[in-house]
Amino acid sequence: MSELNVIQQIIVLAPPLLLAITLHEVAHGWMALRCGDTTAQAQGRLSLNPLRHVDLVGTVLVPALLAVFGGFIFGWAKPVPVNYHRLRQPKRDMALVALAGPMANMLMALGWGLIIQLGGALESWPGASDFLFEMGKAGVSVNLFLAALNLLPIPPLDGSRVLTGLLPNSFGTMMAKIEPYGLVIVLLLIATGALNIVLYPVVLGLYKLLSFILG
Numbered sequence: 553m554s555e556l557n558v559i560q561q562i563i564v565l566a567p568p569l570l571l572a573i574t575l576h577e578v579a580h581g582w583m584a585l586r587c588g589d590t591t592a593q594a595q596g597r598l599s600l601n602p603l604r605h606v607d608l609v610g611t612v613l614v615p616a617l618l619a620v621f622g623g624f625i626f627g628w629a630k631p632v633p634v635n636y637h638r639l640r641q642p643k644r645d646m647a648l649v650a651l652a653g654p655m656a657n658m659l660m661a662l663g664w665g666l667i668i669q670l671g672g673a674l675e676s677w678p679g680a681s682d683f684l685f686e687m688g689k690a691g692v693s694v695n696l697f698l699a700a701l702n703l704l705p706i707p708p709l710d711g712s713r714v715l716t717g718l719l720p721n722s723f724g725t726m727m728a729k730i731e732p733y734g735l736v737i738v739l740l741l742i743a744t745g746a747l748n749i750v751l752y753p754v755v756l757g758l759y760k761l762l763s764f765i766l767g
Contacts, residue, residue, distance in 0.1 A: 568691035569615055572660055572698055573629040574602045579656035580649050581632040587645035589638040597632045605629040647717025650710040657699035664691025665766045700754040707731035
C-alpha cells in the first residue's frame, strides 16, 4: 500500500481491520454459546456492530499509527466475556472458544482473496478495480497476520488458551503467571523485529495455502 497516501491507506484498511477484529470476537462468543456459555450473548457481544467490540486504543489508535508509520498492523478489541464454569467441558471447550477467533480470520482471508479476484475481473472499471484490489490485499494481509499472531502461545493470545486446553494443568498455571506481562511481551517482539522473524514463515505459508485454494 506504499503507493497510496495516508488518507487512502486508512480508507482501504479500516473496513478489513474492523471486520477482522469484530468477527474474531463474535466467533469467540458464538463458540462459547455453542459450548453452553450464554455470557457473551447476554451482554450483546454476538452483534456484528463494530461499536460493541471497539477498543479506542487497540482498535483505532494503535492500528492507525502503525499504518501511517509502517510495520505490522496490530490491534485488538474488547475481549468477549467467557464464563469458564458455564462451559459443558470447560478445559476442552475453552480451547475451542480460543481457536474459533483465528479460524474466523482464516475464513475472512479467503473472502478477501475472492475480492481480489473480483477486482482483477473489473479491469474495464479501473477505479473500482483498483479499490477492490487494494482493499482485498489489505483484508488478506490483516487477517492472515491476526490469525498467525493470535495462535502464538503467549497469553492472553488465543494460542496459549488452545494449548492450555490440550496440555496438563501445570501449563495453564504457568500461562496464568505470564498473562499480566503478555501484551508487553508482544509489543517488545514487534519493536525489536523478532515477531517478524517468527511470523513471516507462518504467514507466507498461509498465503501459499490461500493461493492454492483460490487457484
